[in-house]
Amino acid sequence: MLNIALFGPPGAGKGTQSERLIAKYGLLYISTGDILRKEIASGSHLGQEINRITSQGHFVSDELIMRIIRKTIDENPHVNGILFDGFPRTISQAILLEELIGDLHTRFFGVLSLEVPREELIKRLINRGKVSGRSDDREDVILERLREYESKTLPVAGYFQEKGFYYPVDGTGSLEEIFNRLVEQIDKHSNLQ
């Protein structure tokens, strides 16, 4: 099994590159942000609560995140591996990911990190907001999401770096160039060949 976490700040291109990676490697895609947005769209009580938190750029609880991840895995038992997008976002989630990998009796490839300069991220997110209709792609919320990322999520990079499971990739350039860089890292560091 090839279990990867695609890492990077909001606007780094995780969603776009995920689509290509799951197609190439036959992976189950788990985007915690997409799952949360679906729950919001359903109009459920839980969805309204999630919307209250995410529309301010804040994180939902680890407990909720683990519940939706385990549910998605249970519903998709026969896969070549999992691509996590937007998870783990905190050190506590990184530890929960390791527990999950242990429970599944599988291995963790590691973290592929898309690196994009801050100014470029803000530009991309403001442009995305014009078409995405996402309530969190507004300039004030974008800045709050970047702050959350820098204070809570960046330490996750150090956590996996120390373990030797961290692969930075230049996230600028054409979609094709970025994809090829990701594939190169996967093929170099996994034993799929």
Ligand code: AMP
């Ligand atoms: P994303 O689509 O990954 O940018 O996620 C959109 C929003 O959903 C984030 O800004 C958070 O509010 C929330 N979210 C997504 N994934 C997580 C997670 N792993 N932990 C906590 N909150 C999350």
